[in-house]
Amino acid sequence: MIVHPVGRAALLVELDDLAGAQAFHAEVERRRADGRVVVRDVVPAARTVLLDGFATPDAARRVAADAPGWSVPPLVADDGPLVTLRVRFDGPDLDDVARCWDVAPADVVARLTTTELRVAFGGFAPGFGYLAGLPDELAVPRRATPRTVVPAGAVALAGTWAGVYPRESPGGWQIVGTAVDAALWDVDRDPPALLVPGTRVRFEDDA
């Protein structure tokens, strides 16, 4: 673990890999829940967790000094709330993904509906979650030319990540389907995002 100071009121904690970052993030949230860590924003990412908005530089320094000594249990696979998304596998890139995986399109659907994914982090847009869980050998490239318009609800892949576009936006991921009736983002709901970091996600074929 490397703890980088970020300005005067934030720390960037760098872990070895995604599993390490997810486990450390869970530990930070436990410590926030019982008041041992007080900080405005906690932003998990692929290999890091940003703790932003300590009240004072001293508060940040104390956590920087303590964090390497925290006992961080590994993430439990079936920990966290479960969201099931009904997906119509009608995406324009389903055939390309099948070719990339060297399987039939139906096998792509089978694989995606039997793999439990987990929201690792957000960041691209409000309500977007980077879903981890596909193995390295199923990594797919981004599209050579990003689409200027990806519709809301599009279920897409890039690298080993899956994601669901919470609203219409540009995007370069490979679109394999459409989430049906999924309110991914609702500012009147608490939390407004359906796919909060730590949430487990299953795709269910709507065919």
Added chain:
Amino acid sequence: MSARPGLEVVRAGALTTVQDLGRPGFAHLGVTGSGALDLPAHRAANRLVGNPDACATLETTLTGCALRALAPVVVAVTGAPAPVRVDGAPAPWGAPVSLAVGQVLDVGTAVAGVRSHVAVAGGVDAAPVLGSRSTDLLSGLGPAPLRDGDLLAVGAPGAAPVGGPVGVPLPGPPEELALPVVLGPRADWFTPAALTTLWRGTWTVSSASNRVGLRLDGPALERARTDELASEGMVLGAIQVPPEGRPIVFLADHPVTGGYPVVGVVPAAALAAVAQATPGTPVRFTPSSVTPSS
């Protein structure tokens, strides 16, 4: 809430948005902090009309705006100095101004700086989103930028006396920005020569700057590593360096994660001056420690 139509937008100006203290605590959901870029100007405007700091004000961009009173209101203009007129007659900048029904407040083109703040007693009562009335131009949360003809609701004025106290000076805009920088978290992604350039180089504010970031023209900062940085959380004031090498200082509407290395961070207190830096303003960076020197 006694929301009442209080103001009609006669002239929206180049870009006028509703801003308050922002939308903290949602970065993990992809929602940035947002809020007034020049927070001291926002607070001063509110205090001049007797509002708490959290009341929403209007943040103009270069060309001001004009508003017609639909009810008797008290307003104040701070931030970038600009000619203030009521029905064409000169009125004070940086002081409370009463408008009778039908009178038009015109905040003219900034004579210096970029962003003026217009406060109204009771605050601009746009619908809050996630606890804030701020417009977030990056993700489109909060009220849309003002358009000609819009009607703005105004909250009920509070009990605080109009006119003060204004706890902060009303600073003039900078002729040169000397921005303090706390190095890291990714300073080791840059060559020693790049760090020398960071301290000795001079940049100028680019006209491509906006609420997302201060963009700079000038020397490029050369990377020591060419591999890709996995996306990581970004803070307000982060100096992100894209592959072409010209630094970007992240402002209130910055993305919450990014994949380009951050060479250093400008502490938030220094960003009000950034909000007022016009294109072409010279910019230098000076080393600063984590603990501000007194």
